[in-house]
Amino acid sequence: MNIGVLGWGGLYDRDKSLQVDKALQLADPVAVAKVIKENEFNDYSIRCQGYDQSGMPDRAHITFKVNGLTSVDGRYDGIRAVGNLCFYTQAGLSPPEIAFRNVQIKELPAK
Secondary structure, three states: OOOOOOOOOOEEEEEOOOOEEEEEEOOOHHHHHHHOOOOOOOOEEEEEEOOOOOOOOOEEEEEEEEOOEEEEEEEEEOOOOOOOOOOOOOOOOOOOOOOOOOOOOOOOOOO
């Protein structure tokens, strides 16, 4: 999920061969602007779950919420439902400093 300069609440995927991020779904900037609290902590929810019919985790259902507003919701080919979770900034494209508080990670029940 992106924050700041390029918008808030969009879904990006890292193209490893080209070393660039590609937008998979951008959030509605007008809707998100109404709920963002500039220079304050905002509440983000990221949910990623699901497997395709063959049992392979390569088509995850991803939902992002920004302060209660759903900014991304759908299934995305090539996005795995298993793996690492990382928090990071990109030089020149993000605020110079980011801070996190009250981070909670919950394992979703198996279906």
